[in-house]
Amino acid sequence: MNIVYVTSEAVPLAKTGGLADVCGTLPREVAALGHRCAVILPAFRSVYRAGLKIDTTDISFAIPMSPGKLVGGRLLRCLLPDSNVVVWLIDQPQYFDRESLYGDELGDYRDNAERFTFFCRAALAALSRIEMDVDVLHCNDWQSGLIPALLQASPKAFGTLGKAATLMTIHNMAYQGQFHRDAFGWTGLDWKHFTHESFEYYGQLNFLKTGIVSADHVTTVSPRYAMEICTPQHGCGLDGVLASKGGRVTGITNGIDETVWNPATDVHLSANYDANNWPSGKVANKRSLQLEFGLEESADVPMIGLVGRLAEQKGWDLILPVIRQHVQEGRPTQWMILGSGDKQIEAELTALAAQAPQQVAAHIGFHDALAHRIEAGADLFVMPSHYEPCGLNQLYSLRYGTIPIVTATGGLADTVVDTTSETLSNETATGFQLREVSPRGLDEAIGRALKLRYHDQKIWNNLVQRAMDADWSWRKSAYQYVELYDNAVSLKRGKPLVPK
Template identity: 60%
Template sequence: MPFAKTGGLADVCGALPMRVAESGNRTAVIMPAFRSIRRSGIPIQSTDISFAVPMSPQKLVGCRLLKSTLPDGETPVWFIDQPQYFDRDALYGTSLGDYGDNDERFAFFCRASIMAMARIGWPVDIVHCNDWQTGLVPAIMKADPNLPETLRDASSVLTIHNLAYQGHFPRESFAWTGLNWRHFNHDEFEFYNHLNYLKTGIISSDVITTVSSKYAEEIRTDEHGCGLDGVLESVSERVFGITNGIDETIWNPSSDPNLTTNFGVENWQFGKTQNKTALQERFGLEVNPDMPMIGLIGRLASQKGWDSIVPVIRRHLQENRPTQWIVLGSGDARYERELRELASAYPDQFALHIGFSDELAHQIEAGSDMFVMPSLYEPCGLNQLYSLRYGSVPVVTPTGGLANTVVDCTETSLGDRTATGFYIYTNDPDGVDAAIGRALEMRFHHPDGWAQIVTTGMMQDWSWTKSAKEYVQLYAETIALKVPPKRKLAK
């Protein structure tokens, strides 16, 4: 999504509508007019559509619609322009915490989106909502006696991108929904005497999807259910997993303008060596094409497994093992401090960039020999898909989307040519080190097997076109039945 981004949700909202439209469907996106849309450099048009949302008997909040398109130039994006709520430095909060009025902000957005759909004038078959910020939409569609005519026969789909973020608010926040308080009950809005936007969306949606089939299973367990496992188990017959895709026009090593040398499956050895050398020279690492380079990109947060990987990096550096490391990310100050200390102490073996650089992310994927993701949980994950595409062998925890997209290298998978990476069997420093050790042993001592793993990964199809076909199938079944589909989609 070129207008606003904090994670994988933006990638889905930017790519999926375009791919669904390519199959002959009419799609559009509705999102808040965050401050970032005006910084995107993409033309934004004014419209003559404006209206007011009664947020309480004493509070009427007006807004207008702005309009642009996704990069395909055809799929419209409608923005709910309400500066009081959305013209802020960040989307959901600052380093000090979430905005204190997020309940009101996103109740307004949900209600305004429904009113906007009526005023845009398109017939609506499916309303596809994403995460807690839109969790009230399916509920309002079911409970509002004044629902616009254009939405009365529409079905709703809710995608959970990360169950840990739920939109949990005091019961008093229910007033912002505009509905009768009789709907504040356990079967609809109420959750332990609070209002939980995501729980509300789960209960009221016709279909719930997650961003991988493994994650769809995991969130119904106590370990990964984040308190909503019971709710999800109660609607399990309408929970589906569809793995996210990647934009292969942007993430394509044969045409990527960010790379020193472009390459494909037929010349990856040469291409990756050239890009590795460029990274080594840029960061002052020892220039050695035979030295395995291990890449890591992402948030420096405990969920991403940094408590396990930092000791492994330190161990490799202190013992002068034949590896180089390159890290791109930001987050927890403790991890940033530890990584800075390692980069200072071992400048010829460890490269660090605190912050984010899209250009550097592409270059790391192209120059690394392997990419480590020791996540404690990972609903889908995208970096492992980029890594497969760029020939950077993923070393991952078999959780969520990582388990669905990476095939562990075993004697069997190597023999039938399906292996694409290495699993971390126990997510602690020793377990991470052991998985990296297996990968290094293959690279140093079985180069033909390593080459097979790289090429098998590069030939995988994890495009959005593939994922969009599954969504179109799900939409069609939901519309046709007007009840949850009964058969599971293919993984």
């Protein structure tokens, strides 16, 4: 099959979150299974900083964005690292040559609707001129949400692209790309198409809703999240739209790039280790962190790691009271924290680190190498998100033998098996889930983990071993996507499905 991934992010070219990890890794894994894959994304300023060789092409285009306004662009080309996956870059400096992808310190860019409408239209214009008979157009998040609808509204306008099956992947329902109805004018379509069956959503233009209703199939980043977004609690107003898709909503858990996240080869670690020698390896990495951040130097004290955005979604209303309680009561735990976000959370963590410098270490900001070292040195990793489409840090933690403590939501529930008498007996346990979503519930889960860690070393060792042995590679996810692509293409072409 010929598959094109349409996205606004892909590592190492452009990244603000997990979308980039998916779209920079999944195409390589699918290509490794024998398919021809390509990626198309905007030529953001960050693209030129990625260190890849970028070539020009002879393809250019002019998109009529409004009466009397033609916006020109050109197509550039590079390859994803260590692959033959072509990345097509939509070069339009007026829209994309900016310091950040979506906004600045003042908030979202005011012309985001115009920018990403242009991207969708330019991507279709460019792809219709590339010598590639596309079988699947795999769109990702709201920034590419107009593409299935544009194809549906004008199926003959883009050559053979009109025959391609379209997939829409939702990486986070909370981000929908909703704009004033006037933004529809940038699509170049007749206003007769601005209906609730397609572009319109309560009088506004909603990019994600448009993609959901127009795509042949909808996917999201974990099976549990696929169920959750069909409910009012997690559907962010689009649960009814998703329900209208019937059985065409599928959850496939994200994978991790094991060329980057592998404790046996990780260049950021003080000591490499694998499933055979993890006890000594993790102790060495813990001591390195303790020395670096002035924590009490002890192999026995439990270290609890946290890496990620400092935001309400991530459960900081649960985490901060527990850290304060541990500090006030002088409990023998250490907290190693990396992240940035909410300024009040940043300030509280900074104050706690100053109050108990041998117990709490907080690095405010992003530091990739430190993220790896925390995963390797910590005994436990705390991730009590209120919702989590998939999550990656719990997967990194499992790979590094750092037992995750999570809430039973989205991808966290799909990937971390709670430790109970039953799961210990059938040898499926890999971590701990909160039994109550509250500070008390989080502290109780930490207590259960530490009781096992210090009072039943054999069971704890088995737990770590099982976590490290689990397969969360992208190869596993790629097989599931290929099967879905096959089915989508068969349905698009009116052919009966062949049971697998």
